[in-house]
Amino acid sequence: MSRIKNAFASLEAQGKKALIPYITAGDPQKDATVPMMHALVNAGADIIELGVPFSDPMADGPTIQLACERALAHNTSLHDVLAMVAEFRTTNSSTPIVLMGYLNPVERMGYETFVAAAVEAGVDGVLMVDLPPEEAVDVEGFFKSRDLDMIYLIAPTTKDERIERIGHAGSGYVYYVSLKGVTGSKALDVDDVARNLERIRKHVSIPVGVGFGINTGETAAAVSKVCDGVIVGSAIVNLIAANADNAKAAQDAVSALVGSMRTALDA
């Protein structure tokens, strides 16, 4: 059983929902990332989405754009990100890692090379924002052959027949984008999410995580009632940015936020 599947199965058995924090690898320094990943786990993270920095993050708001710029200021590459995962795996063999980012760094490395290196490093899933299932048909064989989960987005604008297709194409979980907008937007509408989740559940049998606009324990808890996991990105990245010159302070601030979300989710 894949680590992701395993994580959701074990949470379900305990009646809990997954807490899935996102950080951008290499932000603000390359050596800050692995300790931060461990801090996330200690604070209650079930799965980590590790952002692969990209020069042109079209689906991201200013918070993650700036995180990418900080990471790229010292050339954090896809190779570096894979090395970080391998280092994390030396002391953590159970927490699933999903690489999240844009397609071009993977195109440049080559699909076959990337998939082999990702599996070798201990990556469990990949979410490439600009790789919808229609375009993935040409390359999904590489991922499937090594059981690397392909995580796809579903948006409020996604029509039912497409939801069904995405539900079949993806594995691990699907990522429901809670609003029409970029990451770090503020106005998540819980009722709207609930209505859409009902629609999605009719077509999707794998777990559904919800992200975009979740920045407090309260919102996380409310949203978690209708899904299987909550994804928190910009709220965490903002704390990393605010403590960019002090790794310990950043870890403390992030641990406090993630810890409070864990408490709210489990209440």
Next chain:
Amino acid sequence: MSTNKPFDLDLPDARGHFGIHGGRFVSETLSAALDELETTYKKLRDDADFQAAFDKDLAHYVGRPSPLYLAERLTAHCGGAQIYLKREDLNHTGAHKINNTIGQALLAKFMGKKKIIAETGAGQHGVASATVAARFGLECKVFMGSTDVERQKLNVYRMKLLGAEVEAVESGTKTLKDAMNEAMRHWVTHVDDTFYIIGTAAGPHPYPMLVRDFQSVIGREVQRQSVEQFGRQPDALVACVGGGSNAIGLFHPYIKYPEVAMYGVEAGGLGLDGNDHAAPLSKGRPGVLHGNRTYLMEDENGQIMGTHSISAGLDYPGVGPEHSWLKDVGRAQYVAATDDEALDAFHKLTQLEGIMPALESSHAIAYAMKLAATMKPDQVIVVNLSGRGDKDIHTIATLDGVTA
């Protein structure tokens, strides 16, 4: 050089691919909007009322057909093939961009969208979008890198006079690619009521196809005018390539005539040896950016590189996917002209013909001058003079040490 290979004229395929290029590499939120646009466009493409509305505005608003002009003194200066200029600079708003914005604004209107957004580099597409927004009573917002806002002040003011809001983009390299990122972000957030008018034949399917179709009026007119003026088709076509919309507009109707050579001229900047250029077809490799797979300027890690060109309109690290395909199949040749060559061509055309070309188009003139010298006097080159140079006078004055 030219080949007898039969070229697939039905591209893009159903998924928007030109060979390995093109496609629809976008975040999920935009998929529905692109599906809707594709469905609407496929319906309207063959709709008599839509075509009539488009043709009417091209004739009476844009001022088409644009002349095909024999540049006699430039020809004499180069001492070779006859150089004809396709005068897109004489269109309303001074460039080819208006052909496409009229088409897309009509699409927006047929789709019931009241707001349009656009990205712009040199400002020509921004002006053309602001113009059609005024013409059709639409709200218009233009995204422009703050570097370009600075170097194209006149066009920024023109857009504001036309009633558009200009948003200076401060992220990344602060040029065209970042303007496009920001326009995409805005579109994702306002996808229900907003139509995104992409200015070049790039981006996610169906944009490369529909921009090409709207711009193909250029090549179709050249086909007709060539027969009228010199009784046959030209030997070579030359056009500058940034995103490549003026070039594909000229080239596309000629793809099926392999005896007509096609040259796309990229921005060679300070020279192709270093990284200070904007020539992905000459020096880049295929990758994915802005919704399509195409040749890109990228580093060894797949990060998009900053580009350099004297011309803001060519300062883009990607290119339309149909050009990438034309390169791969060998149907078109892609070359480059440096900043200095383009500047020299600007001055030559101004002094010899009394025509001030845009710095973008000056790249095409520069290569055509070289090419003409290698050809015979009974041969013909058609150069797409895609825009006029008024907007660049400030840049040129500064380079020449003139303080206006």
